[in-house]
Amino acid sequence: MGAPTKAEQIAATRRFFRNCREWELLPRRFDPSRALAAPRGIATLLGPDPRVIADFIWAKPMWAAEP
Template sequence: MDLRRTARRRRSHRLDPADLRLGDYVQRTVGLKDRLGKPLEAPTKAGQITALRTFFRDCREWEWLPRRFDPLRALAIPRSITALLGPDPRVIADEIWAKLLWAGLNLDPADLPQTRSGHFYPFELVRAVTLTCRGGRARPGRSR
């Protein structure tokens, strides 16, 4: 067996997540008209790799694959993708922020959903979290 030819074949069949585009490997493209062919977002790429890694981990656990294959190492999410993951804060318009502020200041126990046994969280806790988030606008980056 020619090892160079085998390595070349492996490289040609390798799937690079950076090359994935919306609509690849699907049969139905009904809801994708305007987005068809655009590159996948970083969280989607990471999710696809994680699903593949989980599949191969299960195959290894069920002894369908040899133990020497480590899917965590072989299918690690590339740094180029992990660098793009993380929070993506958005600016909230002033009029929306004013509505949220007013709702937080005028919060009543009747505004919260109830189960048969009462409120899921104590009203005082919800009120404290509401007021904490409300104060985050005055000092950006402080309430994390």
């Protein structure tokens, strides 16, 4: 599974346990947002993935934009 899928699976589990706690099926001392937080490794993979644009490709829009 990819990082976004893993994060969504963890979030769905967290929502389930939050609902169970709200419906008083679980004790209040259980905090799903703390216990089921996304691991740092998954969280870092969710960020933007910038790539380097070659100079000759970047130059084309710059030349087109010149008056």
